[in-house]
Amino acid sequence: MQSFNVIGDLNIPPYDSLTVEAGVEIIFTGNYYFLVSGVLNVNGSEESPVTFTSDVTWQGIQFYYSTGVSSISFADISNTNDKAISTYYCQNVNITDTYIHSFSGNAIYCNDTFADVTISNTIIEDGSSHTYIEVQDTYVILDNVTLNGGGNTGIDFSGTTSLSMNNCQVSGFYDSGLSISGNNVYHTITNSSFSGSHDGVYVNDNTDISFDNCEFTDNYHGIYSRSNTNTTMTHSL
Numbered sequence: 001m002q003s004f005n006v007i008g009d010l011n012i013p014p015y016d017s018l019t020v021e022a023g024v025e026i027i028f029t030g031n032y033y034f035l036v037s038g039v040l041n042v043n044g045s046e047e048s049p050v051t052f053t054s055d056v057t058w059q060g061i062q063f064y065y066s067t068g069v070s071s072i073s074f075a076d077i078s079n080t081n082d083k084a085i086s087t088y089y090c091q092n093v094n095i096t097d098t099y100i101h102s103f104s105g106n107a108i109y110c111n112d113t114f115a116d117v118t119i120s121n122t123i124i125e126d127g128s129s130h131t132y133i134e135v136q137d138t139y140v141i142l143d144n145v146t147l148n149g150g151g152n153t154g155i156d157f158s159g160t161t162s163l164s165m166n167n168c169q170v171s172g173f174y175d176s177g178l179s180i181s182g183n184n185v186y187h188t189i190t191n192s193s194f195s196g197s198h199d200g201v202y203v204n205d206n207t208d209i210s211f212d213n214c215e216f217t218d219n220y221h222g223i224y225s226r227s228n229t230n231t232t233m234t235h236s237l
Helices: none
Strands: 002-008 010-012 017-021 025-028 034-036 039-043 050-054 061-064 069-074 075-078 084-089 093-096 099-101 106-111 118-124 133-136 139-148 151-158 163-166 169-173 176-180 184-191 193-195 198-202 208-212 214-215 221-225 229-233
Touching: 017 118, 017 214, 069 208, 084 214, 106 118, 118 133, 169 176, 176 193, 193 198, 198 208
Parallel strands: 002 025, 010 034, 017 039, 025 050, 034 061, 039 069, 050 075, 061 084, 069 093, 075 099, 084 106, 093 118, 099 118, 106 133, 118 139, 133 151, 139 163, 139 169, 151 176, 163 184, 169 193, 176 198, 184 208, 193 214, 198 221, 208 229
Antiparallel strands: none
């Protein structure tokens, strides 16, 4: 394993790229951030993931006006104090086979109108009281994502874009497993479970959403819908 101690902020400039190979360990020695304005490719493997961590805390990986498609694969990200991964007005970001844990603030934060963010085969747990995944105006696809609670909300999704969830497990949140809103868009949730939260899913006003083959167990409310919603359920309980 190669290990690197980071003693300041990292920055990938626009149109530059960085590839991090399997088995690399990146340790932030202070409250630094990793800013990606170019392209980042993290190429870990199941046997040798790429590790991002800190002996104290650090500010996470920030995709900010990035100029190309980036990917994070087989990564272990921990000890962040703001947003473990964030996107803002960037190109597409693909996150797969990643473990985000022992964090405060958000695990993933997305706020832009251009990017598609795809998150798959990922586990997020041991966070603080903040929302684990917070999304505004970003097309997000979640596939086989597990959120083990501790915070107030698992996923807070809002804006003018749609959310797609398949084969996800969301459990143990004080407020909502999923809080969702958005006018004139349609959200689809399939093959997923929501358990052990106050509201498994909280559907805000004027929101269209469908559930297919989903389970809601051990919540105070399985689904809580506000006014003027179009909530449909098939093969769900």
